[in-house]
Amino acid sequence: MSTASLITTWKVRDVVPVPDQFPTSLRVLVVDDDPTCLIFLEKMLRNCSYDVTKCNRAETALLKLRENRNGFDIVISDVHMPDMDGFKLLEHIGLEMDLPVIMMSADDGKDVVMKGVTHGACDYLIKPVRIEALKNIWQHVVRKRKNEWKDLEQSGSVEEGDRQPKQSEDADYSSS
Amino acid sequence: MDFVNLLQRKFIDYSSSLHREGIVDDQFTQLRKLEDENSPHFVMEVASLFFEDCEKLINNMAIALEQKQGVDFKQIDECIHQLKGSSSSIGAMRVKNACIAFRSFSDGQNREGCLRCLQQLSHEYSLLKNKLQTLFRVSVASRCLYVCLVIFCRGNEHAEPFPDVLVFQLEKEIVAAGGSIPRVH
Numbered sequence: 275m276s277t278a279s280l281i282t283t284w285k286v287r288d289v290v291p292v293p294d295q296f297p298t299s300l301r302v303l304v305v306d307d308d309p310t311c312l313i314f315l316e317k318m319l320r321n322c323s324y325d326v327t328k329c330n331r332a333e334t335a336l337l338k339l340r341e342n343r344n345g346f347d348i349v350i351s352d353v354h355m356p357d358m359d360g361f362k363l364l365e366h367i368g369l370e371m372d373l374p375v376i377m378m379s380a381d382d383g384k385d386v387v388m389k390g391v392t393h394g395a396c397d398y399l400i401k402p403v404r405i406e407a408l409k410n411i412w413q414h415v416v417r418k419r420k421n422e423w424k425d426l427e428q429s430g431s432v433e434e435g436d437r438q439p440k441q442s443e444d445a446d447y448s449s450s
Numbered sequence: 451m452d453f454v455n456l457l458q459r460k461f462i463d464y465s466s467s468l469h470r471e472g473i474v475d476d477q478f479t480q481l482r483k484l485e486d487e488n489s490p491h492f493v494m495e496v497a498s499l500f501f502e503d504c505e506k507l508i509n510n511m512a513i514a515l516e517q518k519q520g521v522d523f524k525q526i527d528e529c530i531h532q533l534k535g536s537s538s539s540i541g542a543m544r545v546k547n548a549c550i551a552f553r554s555f556s557d558g559q560n561r562e563g564c565l566r567c568l569q570q571l572s573h574e575y576s577l578l579k580n581k582l583q584t585l586f587r588v589s590v591a592s593r594c595l596y597v598c599l600v601i602f603c604r605g606n607e608h609a610e611p612f613p614d615v616l617v618f619q620l621e622k623e624i625v626a627a628g629g630s631i632p633r634v635h
Contacts, residue, residue: 313495314539317489321484380534
């Protein structure tokens with residue numbers, strides 16, 4: 275049996291679980307050097323029934339993520355931190371763990387928000403963060419996983435060779 | 451119970467006045483909503499952290515502005531930014547507004563302007579701290595008095611019975627606030 279046909283025999287959804295329900299025990303890592311903001315965010319996230327770990331240093335956060343690669347579902351990080359810029363942390367996470375990252379700041383300048391978006395943040399929250407903004411952060415986790423399955427399925431159908439590509443419900447692939 | 455109601459009314463009135471005077475904004479209300487049976491002193495804990503942080507930042511800025519060899523406006527800017535973030539998270543509106551005004555002088559590298567802003571900021575911070583500490587004292591006093599009355603009534607066979615679970619919870623709160631429970635036999 276060739277590798278190509280091996281890929282097409284199993285469906286991605288059989289291997290990677292699809293969360294079709296609200297994931298209440300989402301594991302969140304929140305990073306902020308401001309102790310007031312950190313404790314406030316932790317409480318709000320706990321009230322949303324999320325599993326929260328807090329960090330007041332970007333370096334510590336990166337260490338925790340490296341030690342436990344599958345231990346977190348999403349990261350929320352402040353932009354301005356003394357030891358490492360929030361955008362630098364965002365880059366590291368993108369390269370090493372590929373987790374969804376939400377940036378936040380008291381700075382609402384368009385250029386900073388743009389920087390967040392271009393560096394790959396899945397969202398940008400302006401402080402003071404409201405609990406309503408945190409209730410829906412699970413959508414970023416689901417969206418990222420869905421995109422990962424799409425990529426895997428797409429690479430699976432490319433390997434098939436002569437077969438016509440299947441018409442799926444969301445046929446608008448961003449990459450060809 | 452009339453005195454307890456009076457204290458509770460005082461708490462509500464005082465809390466409303468803080469909003470009216472602009473000392474705190476809606477964000478403070480959001481903070482109070484987060485308090486629950488798992489963390490009944492959450493607002494006090496956050497406020498204490500904020501006071502500590504604020505004093506440290508104000509102190510750092512004062513030292514930075516005193517430097518004869520040249521003021522590090524970048525450091526001032528970072529302090530203002532952090533204070534703006536934490537004051538907006540706790541709902542300290544006037545402190546936050548003082549930070550915004552301060553920012554413009556720091557951006558302009560105007561030392562005199564910064565010194566005036568720092569003074570204004572210290573003033574707003576002191577006002578906030580006094581008002582919030584008073585608010586917390588009234589809150590704790592009304593809770594303590596309520597529990598004392600409850601315990602008194604328990605010792606008095608003619609009084610209405612209170613659910614033990616409620617009394618136990620309130621006793622825990624008094625001890626957590628630094629008080630002690632009078633035992634009635």
